[in-house]
Amino acid sequence: MTKRECLDICMEQKRSLRSARAAIRENALKALEKDDSRYREVKNTIASLGAKIALTAISGDKSQIEKLKSTLVDLNIRREELLKDAGIGEVEYDCEKCHDTGYVEGAICDCVKKAATDLYLKEISAAVPIGECRFENFDLSFYPDAAADGVSPKKRMTEILKLCREYAIGFNPSSSKSLLFMGNTGLGKTHLSLAIAYELIAGGYNVIYGSAYNLFAKMEGEHFGEHSDKSYLDAVNCDLLIIDDLGGEFVSPYIQSLVYNIINTRLLARRPTIINTNLSMADINERYTPRVASRLLGDYTAKKFIGSDIRQIKSLKK
Ligand SMILES: [Zn+2]
Numbered sequence: 489m490t491k492r493e494c495l496d497i498c499m500e501q502k503r504s505l506r507s508a509r510a511a512i513r514e515n516a517l518k519a520l521e522k523d524d525s526r527y528r529e530v531k532n533t534i535a536s537l538g539a540k541i542a543l544t545a546i547s548g549d550k551s552q553i554e555k556l557k558s559t560l561v562d563l564n565i566r567r568e569e570l571l572k573d574a575g576i577g578e579v580e581y582d583c584e585k586c587h588d589t590g591y592v593e594g595a596i597c598d599c600v601k602k603a604a605t606d607l608y609l610k611e612i613s614a615a616v617p618i619g620e621c622r623f624e625n626f627d628l629s630f631y632p633d634a635a636a637d638g639v640s641p642k643k644r645m646t647e648i649l650k651l652c653r654e655y656a657i658g659f660n661p662s663s664s665k666s667l668l669f670m671g672n673t674g675l676g677k678t679h680l681s682l683a684i685a686y687e688l689i690a691g692g693y694n695v696i697y698g699s700a701y702n703l704f705a706k707m708e709g710e711h712f713g714e715h716s717d718k719s720y721l722d723a724v725n726c727d728l729l730i731i732d733d734l735g736g737e738f739v740s741p742y743i744q745s746l747v748y749n750i751i752n753t754r755l756l757a758r759r760p761t762i763i764n765t766n767l768s769m770a771d772i773n774e775r776y777t778p779r780v781a782s783r784l785l786g787d788y789t790a791k792k793f794i795g796s797d798i799r800q801i802k803s804l805k806k
Pocket of ligand 1: 584586588589590598599600
C-alpha cells in the first residue's frame, strides 16, 4: 500500500464514522418524535413559529415579532431539555479541528495525515523491521577501532551515523542529496536506511522502501502483465525512494533501463534516492551499463560501510 492509499483509507474511515454517528442521532430523533408527544408538539410548534415570524416580518409589527422570537427561544430551550432527557446529544466527533470531515479550509486535516502515517508505518513494518532499526539502537560497539587498511571502521561508521541523523533532520524532498551506501552485507546499510525511513515517514513524508528484487519485480509484473506503471510512477514521484540491496535482483535489459530511468528521472526532478548495494562501482558499471554508474558517481554522495559482518558477530555471541 502506498502513502496515498493510506491517506484515502483514513479519509474514508473518518467520513464513514462521521456519517454513522449522524445516522445514529437521526434515528434516535425519529424514534423520539414517534414516541414522545411533548417532543413532537415542541418540534411542530417551532416549525410553524418560524413561518409565523416570517409573515409577521412582512407586516412590520415589531413588538409582535419580538414576542414570537422570545417564544421561539423558550421552545428551543424546551426542545434541548427534552433531547437531554432522552440522552440525545450533538453528533460527537474526535477531531476539534475538522469535526471529522477530514478537511480544514480545503486542506487535509492533521488528524487524517497522522492516521495515514501510522497506517503506513504499520504496513511497512509488516514487510521490514522498521521499528527495530532506529538510530538509537545502531550499535557502534560492533565496529572495531583498529584500522585494517588505514581507516578505523568505528570512526568511519560514527561519521556515517552522524550523516544519516543529520540527513533525516534536515530532509528536504526537493533538495536533499541522493545517497549511495556501499559495502559488504551485514554492515548496517539496511539498518541506517530504515532508520532514516522511519524518521521521515513519522514526519509525514511519502517514503517508499523496498529491496531492488521486490521493487523491480513488481514494476516489471505490472508493466508486462497489467500494462500499468503504477509502482514505477509511485517510485519516481515519492519524497524519498530507498532501494535496498541493488544487485540482489535478476538483471535483464528491461531491468537495466528501469534502473536508469528511476535514477535519472528522480535526479532530474531533484528528488532524493538512497541506494544500498554490496556491489563495487566497477560491478555497477558492468551490471547496469556505464550510464547508471556515471549518474551514481556524479550525483550521489557515496559512503563506504566498513567493518566485520555484524550478523555473524551477533550469531557467534549467542
Ligand atoms: Zn481532523
